[in-house]
Amino acid sequence: MEKPIQKPAIRWHILVFIAPAFLIYTAIMIVPLFGTLQLSLYKEIEGAKVFVGLENFNTLFGDPRWSESFWNALVNNTWFFVVHMLVQNPIGVLLAALLSTNTLRMRAFYRTSIFIPTILSFVIVGFAWKLILSPLWGVAPNMLDAVGLKFLFAPWLGKEEYALTTLALVSVWQFVGIPMMLIYAALLSIPDEILEAAECDGITGMSQFWKIKLPLILPSIGIISILTFVGNFNAFDLIYSAQGALAGPNYSTDVLGTFMFRTFFGFQLQLGDPHMGSAIASAMFVVILCGVSIYLFGIQTRLRRYQF
Amino acid sequence: MAAQTTMSRSPLSQQSFRAIAAHAILITYTLIALFPVVIILINSFKSRNAIFRSPLSLPNSETFSLIGYETVMKQGDFVLYFQNSLIVTVSSLAMVLLFGAMAAFALAEYRFKGNLLTGLYLALGIMIPIRLGTVAILQMMVASGLVNTLTALILVYTAQGLPLAIFILSEFMKGISDDLKNAGRIDGLSEYRIFGRLVLPLIRPALATVAVFTMIPIWNDLWFPLILAPSEETKTVTLGAQVFIGQFVTNWNAVLSSLSLAILPVLVLYLIFSRQLIKGITAGAVK
DSSP, rough: OOOOOOSSSSSSHHHHHHHHHOOOOOIIIIHHHHHHHHHHEEEEEEEEEEEEETTHHHHHSSSSHHHHHHHHHHHHHHHHHHHHHIIHHHHHHHHHHHOOOOOOHHHHHHEEEOOOOOOHHHHHHHHHHHHHHOOOTOHHHHHHHHOGGGGGGGGGGGGGHHHHHHHHHHHHHHHHHHHHHHHHHHTSSSHHHHHHHHTTTTHHHHIIIIIIIHHHHHHHHHHHHHHHHHHTTTHHHHHHHHHHHTTTTTTTTTTTTHHHHHHEEETTTOOOOOOHHHHHHHHHHHHHHHHHIIIIOOOOOOOGGOOO | GGGGGGGGTTHHHHHHHHHHHHHHHHHHHHHHHHHHHHHHHHHHHHHHHHHHOOOSSSSOOOTBBHHHHHHHHHHHHHHHHHHHHHHHHHHHHHHHHHHHHHHHHHHHOOOTHHHHHHHHHHHHHHOOOOOHHHHHHHHHHHTOOOSHHHHHHHHHHHHHHHHHHHHHHHHHHHOOOOHHHHHHHHHOHHHHHHHIIIIIHHTTTHHHHHHHHHHHHHHHOOOHHHHOOOOOGGOOHHHHHHHHHHTTTTTTHHHHHEEEEEEEHHHHHHHHHHHHHHHHHHHHHHO
C-alpha cells in the first residue's frame, strides 16, 4: 500500500492524486477478478452457495460434455490467434514500411483510410461482412465472377471448415490498422543518421529494411504480439454478432469468450451457471497469464533495446 | 540489386519503380479496407430492388430511396441509444483522463515508499482483461442496484481505461523538465496548481492519444452493455444496432440503414481527429 509518509509530514497531495484511480481500479477490476476466481470454487446446491473446492474444474476438464466444448473453444481460439499472427502482423509491418518511405505521396490519405475499419464496432463489421459474403445478396460471388474465379465461392460463414478462418480474416481486416500505426511510429523514430550511415555502406531498399530497420523495431513487434494475444483470447463481440451466442455452424467458431458467455447466461435449454462461468473465466485467466509470462520472461528480456 | 552497373541512370528509374509498386500495394489495401464500408453506405440509400439487382452501383434518381432510414427512425429508438452511448463514452473518458493523469503525475513526480509497487499494480490491468471478472462485477452491480444504469457502464469503462492511460501518461510526464516545476514551486504554486496549470497543458498531445485509444473500445463495446445494461432505456448504439438488426434480418433496407447510422458519427469524428491521432501516436515515438 502507498504510505505517503516522509519524515516531517504526510504529503497528502500524493494520496489525493492517486486515490481516485487506485480505488476505482481496485473496486471494479481487481476485486471482481479475484471474486470470480473465488466463485469458481463454489456451487449452488439447493439454493445455497456451497464450497466445493476444485469440483467445478473437475467437471470442466473431466466431464466429456464440458471438456469437449472447452478444448474445442481453446483450439479455435488458438487458431484465431495464429491467423492474426501470420496475416495481420506481417501485413501491418509491410504497410507501415511502405508508409514510412520519405518520398511517398498521399501518405496521410492511405494512413487515414486503412485505419478506418479499426474504429468501427464489431457489430458493424460482423454484419457488414455477413451481408457481403452472403450468397443471397451476391456481392462476393459476383465480384469473383468478374475476375473469372466464381468457382472459388462458397458460403464461407456457413461452412464448418471455413467459418472460423473467415471470421479470423474479417478480424484481421478490421485490426490491421493497429500494428500498422505502432510499427509506423517505431519506424519514424529510427534516427536519420543510422539510415544515412547504412546508405553510405550501400545498404538500401529491401536489404536496409531487413538488416537495419527490422532489428530496431523488434521490440514493437513483441508488444504487438502480446497485445494481439490478449485481445484474441478475449474475443467475443465479432463472433457473437456474426454467428450468435451458439457460435455456429455446429460450434465451429466457438471461442473461450462465447463459451463463457453461454455458460454464464445459459442458452436454449441449459440454465445459466455463474459458478461454471467463473471456472471458465479462471481457465482463461490462466491461459492469458501463461501467454503474458512467456512474453515477459521469455521474449522481452531477450529483445535488445537500442537507445538513441 | 543489379543497379551497380548502370549507376548513372538506374537510381532514378529504380526509385520510381519502387514508388509505383508501393502505391500499387497501398491502393489495393486501401480499396480492401474501404470497400465494405462504402458498399454498406451506398446501398443504404437504394430501394430494395436496386440493392439486389446492382449492389455495386451508386444510387441514382431511379433507385434512390430513404425507406430504410424511415423504418429505422420509426422502429428503433436510435436517438436515445446515441444519447446513452455519448453519456457513457464522454463520462468515462473524462474520468479516465482526469484520474489517470493525476495518478500518473503522482507516480512520475514524487518519490515515496511503494511507488514502484503501485505502478506495477496499476499496470496489471493492461495485460489482464477486465472481462474475466464479469461474473463478480455483475453480482456486485446487482447487489448495489446499479444493473441497467449507465453508471454501472461508466464505472466499468473507467476501470478498464485507467491502466493504459496511467502507463502512457506517466511515461510522458517523466519527460517534462524539473526546472519548470521547481520554478513554479518557488513562485509559491501548490502541487495541485503545478499539476493543473503547468503539467496538464504540456501533455495535451499524450492526452489526445490516450483519449482515442480509450474511446474506441468503449463506444464499440458489446459485452458489458449486453450483460450490465440491456434494458431499453440504457441500450447503447452498439447494443441497439445489434438487437435491431437481429429483429429486422430480412429487411435489408433497414439493416443497411441502421449500419450506416452506426458508422457515420464515428467516421465523421475520426476524420476530424485523425490528424491529432497520428500526431499523438508518432509524438510518443519521436518525443
